[in-house]
Amino acid sequence: MEEQIRAEIIRFVRESPLSRFPDSSEPYFDEPLVGFVAADDHLFTDYKNIIGDFHQTPQEVMERTLGAAGRAASVISWILPITKATRESNRREEQYPSRAWAQTRFFGEQMNGAMRRHLVAWLEERGQQAVAPQFAASWQEFAETPVGIASTWSERHAAYAAGLGTFSLNDALITPKGISHRCGSVITDLALKPSGRAYPDHRHNCLYFRNGSCGLCISRCPVGALSREGHDKSACRTYVYKTAVEAVAESFGVAQTGCGLCQTRVPCEGGIPGNR
Numbered sequence: 483m484e485e486q487i488r489a490e491i492i493r494f495v496r497e498s499p500l501s502r503f504p505d506s507s508e509p510y511f512d513e514p515l516v517g518f519v520a521a522d523d524h525l526f527t528d529y530k531n532i533i534g535d536f537h538q539t540p541q542e543v544m545e546r547t548l549g550a551a552g553r554a555a556s557v558i559s560w561i562l563p564i565t566k567a568t569r570e571s572n573r574r575e576e577q578y579p580s581r582a583w584a585q586t587r588f589f590g591e592q593m594n595g596a597m598r599r600h601l602v603a604w605l606e607e608r609g610q611q612a613v614a615p616q617f618a619a620s621w622q623e624f625a626e627t628p629v630g631i632a633s634t635w636s637e638r639h640a641a642y643a644a645g646l647g648t649f650s651l652n653d654a655l656i657t658p659k660g661i662s663h664r665c666g667s668v669i670t671d672l673a674l675k676p677s678g679r680a681y682p683d684h685r686h687n688c689l690y691f692r693n694g695s696c697g698l699c700i701s702r703c704p705v706g707a708l709s710r711e712g713h714d715k716s717a718c719r720t721y722v723y724k725t726a727v728e729a730v731a732e733s734f735g736v737a738q739t740g741c742g743l744c745q746t747r748v749p750c751e752g753g754i755p756g757n758r
């Protein structure tokens with residue numbers, strides 16, 4: 483069943499009409515990475531301490547969405563790697579995201595939403611329970627928590643648990659296809675074989691944490707939101723959701739632009755960087 487699910491995610495991303503730029507036949511994403519993790523993996527209860535008590539376990543998401551009958555057995559997580567052409571266009575930028583990056587943030591995320599809905603329907607057709615936590619009525623984002631801006635379900639923490647990558651100096655997840663990606667997840671009552679986690683610690687794929695080198699994402703940030711101490715989420719949010727939107731959203735034909743300068747022209751852009 484794991485291979486069937488993986489194949490269905492890859493097929494949907496390849497064939498969905500939502501997967502292509504409005505003004506060309508180019509795709510937003512390369513072939514997805516897919517991972518599985520048991521809903522009762524200790525990480526989901528650890529996240530109550532690492533993130534906060536508000537971060538829901540898979541079982542909590544299922545019960546809050548489906549009632550007492552809701553049952554979580556596995557979490558399916560996927561990575562949608564941003565194409566090389568889009569990464570290259572963002573590499574050249576110093577101030578605002580490129581048109582292709584902004585359109586990937588806006589329209590590509592609509593495709594990611596369609597992916598979540600499709601996988602839920604696909605599992606339900608096979609008699610399973612399924613919920614996309616990002617679309618659950620109980621999903622909430624909080625501006626002020628002890629760990630800064632955070633939500634009740636972090637897609638990256640689900641991906642980390644499913645063995646798809648590790649975190650980094652700028653918080654983002656570095657996967658075998660790099661740091662430039664979008665991700666998503668669905669919880670189901672179907673028991674699936676966990677993919678396992680191959681990394682020795684939760685920040686191993688970032689050169690800064692692996693051997694103290696790099697730090698190149700710091701100088702890519704146009705508003706100084708990155709430093710050796712990490713990521714100033716408030717400064718980043720103001721830039722991503724206000725400054726960049728006011729500057730380029732209208733001309734790019736989108737409502738959200740993202741930014742992602744720290745995810746391009748860096749050694750982790752398209753893969754796990756080797757030791758430097």
Ligand code: B12
Nearest residue numbers: 632633636637649652653654655664665684719740741742
């Ligand atoms: C709120 C939010 C933001 C906020 C805060 C980001 C943040 N760091 O949490 C702001 C507005 C700043 C933001 C900005 C951006 N975002 Co945003 N955002 C989200 C959202 C909606 C929720 C994130 C959340 O709940 N985070 C929870 C907190 C706790 O995460 P954290 O602080 O990073 O976690 C740290 C600790 O847990 C720590 N840690 C400490 N001890 C331990 C121990 C263990 C064992 C572990 C595992 C971890 C751990 O490691 C983590 C990294 O330092 C998600 C969608 C979703 N539902 O997940 C998208 C999401 C994170 N955003 C995304 C993107 C792409 C962006 C931008 C690049 C904008 C763009 N599209 O161009 C920027 C920059 C992101 C960055 N560098 O983090 C992607 C990230 C994909 C990726 N490549 O990693 C997501 C997943 C959306 C998606 N569906 O793909 N975002």
Ligand code: SF4
Nearest residue numbers: 688689696697699750
């Ligand atoms: S650019 Fe370097 S320091 Fe920044 S996240 Fe990537 S590997 Fe880590």
Ligand code: SF4
Nearest residue numbers: 703718741742743744
């Ligand atoms: S996404 Fe945020 S942290 Fe990264 S370069 Fe843009 S403003 Fe800076």
